[in-house]
Amino acid sequence: MSRASITKAHTKIQELSWDPTYVEPVEKYATDYTFEKAPKKDPLKQVLRSYFPMEEEKDNRVFGAMDGAIRGNMFRQVQERWMEWQKLFLSIIPFPEISAARAMPLAIGAVPNPELHNGLAIQMIDEVRHSTIQMNLKRLYMNHYVDPAGFDISEKGFANCYAGTIGRQFGEGFITGDAITAANVYLTIVAETAFTNVLFVAMPGEAAANGDYLLPTVFHSVQSDESRHISNGYSIILMALADERNRQLLERDLRYAWWNNHCVVDAAIGTFIEYGTKDRRKDRESYAEMWRRWIYDDYYRSYLVPLEKYGLTVPHDLVEESWNRIWNKGYVHEVAQFFATGWFANYWRIDAMDDTDFEWFEDKYPGWYDKYGKWWEKYSELGVRNGHNPIAFEAEANYEYPHRCWSCMVPCLIREDMVVDEVDGQVRTYCSETCHWTDAVAFRPEYQGRPTPAMGKLTGKREWETLYHGMDVADIMTELGYVRDDGKTLVPQPHLDLNPKKMWTLDQVRGNTLQSPNVLLNEMSKEDRDKHVAQYKAGGPAGRPAPAPAEA
Amino acid sequence: MSTTTEDGGKKERNVPKPVFTDAEAGSQEFPSSTSRSYNYFTPAKRRASVYEDVTFDVQPDPERHLTQGWIYGFADGSSGYPKEWTALKSTDWHQFRDPNEEWEQTIYRNNANVVRQVQHNIANAKAAHSFAQWNRNWVDIVAKHVSAFAHGEQGIGMYVYTPAQRDAPTNMINNALAVGAVHKLRFAQDIILYNLDLSEEIESFDGQAHKETWQSDPVWQGVRRNIEQLTATRDWAEAFFATAVVYEPLVGELFRSGFVMQVAALQGDFTTPTLMGSGESDTAREQRGARALFGMLAEDPEHGEANKATMRDWLAAWTPVSVEAARLLQPIWSQLSEKAVRFEDSLERSQARFEGLLSDIGIETPKEAQTV
Numbered sequence: 001m002s003r004a005s006i007t008k009a010h011t012k013i014q015e016l017s018w019d020p021t022y023v024e025p026v027e028k029y030a031t032d033y034t035f036e037k038a039p040k041k042d043p044l045k046q047v048l049r050s051y052f053p054m055e056e057e058k059d060n061r062v063f064g065a066m067d068g069a070i071r072g073n074m075f076r077q078v079q080e081r082w083m084e085w086q087k088l089f090l091s092i093i094p095f096p097e098i099s100a101a102r103a104m105p106l107a108i109g110a111v112p113n114p115e116l117h118n119g120l121a122i123q124m125i126d127e128v129r130h131s132t133i134q135m136n137l138k139r140l141y142m143n144h145y146v147d148p149a150g151f152d153i154s155e156k157g158f159a160n161c162y163a164g165t166i167g168r169q170f171g172e173g174f175i176t177g178d179a180i181t182a183a184n185v186y187l188t189i190v191a192e193t194a195f196t197n198v199l200f201v202a203m204p205g206e207a208a209a210n211g212d213y214l215l216p217t218v219f220h221s222v223q224s225d226e227s228r229h230i231s232n233g234y235s236i237i238l239m240a241l242a243d244e245r246n247r248q249l250l251e252r253d254l255r256y257a258w259w260n261n262h263c264v265v266d267a268a269i270g271t272f273i274e275y276g277t278k279d280r281r282k283d284r285e286s287y288a289e290m291w292r293r294w295i296y297d298d299y300y301r302s303y304l305v306p307l308e309k310y311g312l313t314v315p316h317d318l319v320e321e322s323w324n325r326i327w328n329k330g331y332v333h334e335v336a337q338f339f340a341t342g343w344f345a346n347y348w349r350i351d352a353m354d355d356t357d358f359e360w361f362e363d364k365y366p367g368w369y370d371k372y373g374k375w376w377e378k379y380s381e382l383g384v385r386n387g388h389n390p391i392a393f394e395a396e397a398n399y400e401y402p403h404r405c406w407s408c409m410v411p412c413l414i415r416e417d418m419v420v421d422e423v424d425g426q427v428r429t430y431c432s433e434t435c436h437w438t439d440a441v442a443f444r445p446e447y448q449g450r451p452t453p454a455m456g457k458l459t460g461k462r463e464w465e466t467l468y469h470g471m472d473v474a475d476i477m478t479e480l481g482y483v484r485d486d487g488k489t490l491v492p493q494p495h496l497d498l499n500p501k502k503m504w505t506l507d508q509v510r511g512n513t514l515q516s517p518n519v520l521l522n523e524m525s526k527e528d529r530d531k532h533v534a535q536y537k538a539g540g541p542a543g544r545p546a547p548a549p550a551e552a
Numbered sequence: 553m554s555t556t557t558e559d560g561g562k563k564e565r566n567v568p569k570p571v572f573t574d575a576e577a578g579s580q581e582f583p584s585s586t587s588r589s590y591n592y593f594t595p596a597k598r599r600a601s602v603y604e605d606v607t608f609d610v611q612p613d614p615e616r617h618l619t620q621g622w623i624y625g626f627a628d629g630s631s632g633y634p635k636e637w638t639a640l641k642s643t644d645w646h647q648f649r650d651p652n653e654e655w656e657q658t659i660y661r662n663n664a665n666v667v668r669q670v671q672h673n674i675a676n677a678k679a680a681h682s683f684a685q686w687n688r689n690w691v692d693i694v695a696k697h698v699s700a701f702a703h704g705e706q707g708i709g710m711y712v713y714t715p716a717q718r719d720a721p722t723n724m725i726n727n728a729l730a731v732g733a734v735h736k737l738r739f740a741q742d743i744i745l746y747n748l749d750l751s752e753e754i755e756s757f758d759g760q761a762h763k764e765t766w767q768s769d770p771v772w773q774g775v776r777r778n779i780e781q782l783t784a785t786r787d788w789a790e791a792f793f794a795t796a797v798v799y800e801p802l803v804g805e806l807f808r809s810g811f812v813m814q815v816a817a818l819q820g821d822f823t824t825p826t827l828m829g830s831g832e833s834d835t836a837r838e839q840r841g842a843r844a845l846f847g848m849l850a851e852d853p854e855h856g857e858a859n860k861a862t863m864r865d866w867l868a869a870w871t872p873v874s875v876e877a878a879r880l881l882q883p884i885w886s887q888l889s890e891k892a893v894r895f896e897d898s899l900e901r902s903q904a905r906f907e908g909l910l911s912d913i914g915i916e917t918p919k920e921a922q923t924v
């Protein structure tokens with residue numbers, strides 16, 4: 001269809017809407033935002049008549065590439081280090097996609113603009129497309145990659161692993177709570193507009209560098225729908241800004257959504273890209289460099305800051321602090337190290353870093369070796385199955401198992417930043433001031449003295465370790481189902497060697513008891529707790545415990 | 553912010569030379585080296601279909617593998633996909649499979665085919681100047697009534713099925729409802745864009761008449777009331793039931809098949825029936841889903857009787873609304889000079905379809921539901 005005829009068709013389909021007179025509109029999903037005074041904003045023009053054939057065409061290219069990859073035996077040249085992390089990534093990502101579909105009626109119900117509703121409904125089916133196309137890609141990996149274990153329990157692993165739960169915020173956050181907070185600010189204004197660049201552009205680039213050209217085919221195809229979604233979200237935020245009463249809520253939600261996305265997405269994608277790759281050419285960009293370009297420059301400076309001309313204050317301090325965490329506080333390195341420490345509770349294998357990796361890290365992040373090098377050498381050494389325990393349970397690793405952030409559920413890895421507070425009758429730990437604020441201030445029925453009856457709540461058993469406090473690791477792994485089909489070899493491994501004699505089994509992890517840092521913290525006396533917290537905050541980097549204070 | 557184009561393709565980075573890793577299936581033997589199927593759910597048949605593989609358990613459930621529970625709640629404390637969002641109950645909602653097995657590939661293939669077919673038919677009709685054969689009366693019926701019908705389809709797609717796909721407890725149900733939503737939206741757009749074509753082809757065709765017809769012509773007020781009530785229904789299963797099981801046979805099919813597809817050809821119109829036929833076949837797909845879902849709930853070993861009682865209540869509430877909507881449409885049948893089909897015959901056929909659906913689900917037709 002020509003541009004002119006699309007415009008004409010788009011105008012025509014607006015005739016389909018009408019104002020109901022027989023019923024009062026029901027508020028299906030509550031919001032504290034108001035759109036009474038909002039002037040209507042046009043989203044990108046799209047008509048289903050041209051949409052379906054266009055997407056079908058894109059699909060045909062994807063399926064063609066899949067056939068080609070199988071015929072060309074792509075897996076003879078994929079890096080296992082990379083593919084293993086796909087077991088985590090591809091277990092998480094179909095859920096955010098389908099959640100975005102589920103979020104659309106929240107936005108449709110909140111925003112009185114039928115023209116926009118059409119765009120949102122198309123986004124709904126786009127997201128069904130994304131979710132199922134990604135599940136199908138994973139199915140292909142399971143069928144053709146050397147080690148299917150972990151792919152085979154995919155959605156179960158997503159649902160019962162601590163790492164899946166971290167990722168689940170990026171999904172549940174779209175569909176629950178205040179309709180605009182969830183379906184507009186968190187989903188579109190921040191997750192899609194800012195973070196899909198690292199998800200759908202940086203990830204494919206790295207996949208290709210590791211011999212996998214299918215992930216780029218699928219994810220570029222997904223990303224090509226994204227500009228329409230971004231346009232939907234932008235129309236809604238402009239409408240919201242037309243009403244002064246929304247400003248305070250928008251500022252709250254931008255702070256929450258920005259920070260949570262940073263905590264979760266940078267943790268996961270940063271790890272995949274920096275620690276899941278074998279590409280150590282010096283001219284390949286680091287995650288920090290990509291972040292600076294796509295998130296700081298393209299999103300923050302070109303998209304977010306210009307919103308200030310509508311009288312909105314955007315969270316400059318949090319953007320700067322995110323960068324500070326990535327660049328100065330080693331956020332991604334700390335997270336990758338934690339995933340590797342916790343290998344015994346994962347459903348994928350994690351390769352050790354070697355000298356080539358060390359050299360690259362030192363070049364990209366000067367000072368890296370002094371902080372993390374020794375620990376990764378220890379990880380290699382303790383990855384060998386020869387009678388010792390997983391690294392998390394060996395004192396020689398010199399690593400203090402971390403507290404978990406109650407809000408973002410990534411552990412409090414930047415030790416000095418941890419905040420401890422009693423909230424809702426429980427002593428909770430937070431990775432940062434903003435995560436503390438998210439729980440204690442933002443997700444409450446009142447904000448800065450104003451009632452926010454539609455605001456959501458943080459719920460669930462948020463500290464994973466609480467579920468298994470006092471349990472033997474072998475029993476935990478059996479319960480989780482992360483055991484291979486011989487009934488004893490673990491799905492996760494601290495190395496990539498598939499020689500059965502070198503693979504860890506339930507026997508090598510038995511005898512280690514998992515403890516919940518939060519349960520222990522709550523059991524302490526106030527005095528002991530203060531001491532413990534001071535000691536914890538003096539620790540790091542790389543999880544190194546601070547030297548014990550001299551006794552008085 | 554995205555810098556990709558609609559066609560994808562950010563500047564590709566140069567990548568390192570391929571290295572052989574031998575990471576293909578079968579290159580080594582070790583525990584689980586042949587574990588090549590998703591093993592966390594039980595397929596309906598012996599082997600899982602692609603549809604099941606790409607759909608099942610993507611939406612987690614605390615009753616299955618979700619150990620930490622939902623991590624966000626609504627203000628009232630409910631979270632995730634509350635089972636209380638419908639009055640119906642199931643011992644296992646995950647038993648439901650979409651009989652149409654819709655996923656990415658089927659959705660785009662089917663809808664693109666329909667779009668092509670419809671456009672093809674319209675282009676042929678234009679080329680053959682067949683719109684010129686239409687009599688004045690029929691032109692008026694298409695401009696007003698056929699086009700007014702599109703509003704209701706849009707209403708169902710956007711404000712009944714789209715919210716319903718947020719609300720059901722499993723991914724299998726929600727995806728089926730999402731597909732139902734876009735079927736309706738596509739069909740509504742196809743009708744109204746056909747209206748645009750006709751405005752350009754037929755001089756006397758009033759392309760705007762449908763709005764007034766829908767909004768205030770008494771003939772359509774029962775349908776509009778029915779649709780508006782459906783959009784205001786909070787219980788997703790009730791909304792789906794009242795749409796697919798009650799409204800569709802009694803009103804939707806009555807108009808599409810019982811009227812347009814019966815009479816158009818006699819008016820020299822061979823195009824409109826093919827368009828209506830595409831809506832009819834979409835509806836049949838959604839009804840297959842409804843039959844499977846409500847049939848499963850009616851047969852539930854624990855809640856079957858209670859579910860049937862709830863569905864009977866729904867029938868008692870919704871059947872009169874749809875019967876009234878249907879009856880008010882009657883004058884359209886009388887507008888035709890040569891009576892190709894009697895309204896009562898069309899309605900009887902609809903009643904039979906309705907009763908057939910109910911008996912497939914396993915509930916008897918209550919007396920409030922007698923249309924004829």
Ligand SMILES: [Fe+2]
Pocket residue numbers: 097100126127130222
């Ligand atoms: Fe998406």
Ligand SMILES: [Fe+2]
Pocket residue numbers: 263405406407408409410430431432435
């Ligand atoms: Fe946090």
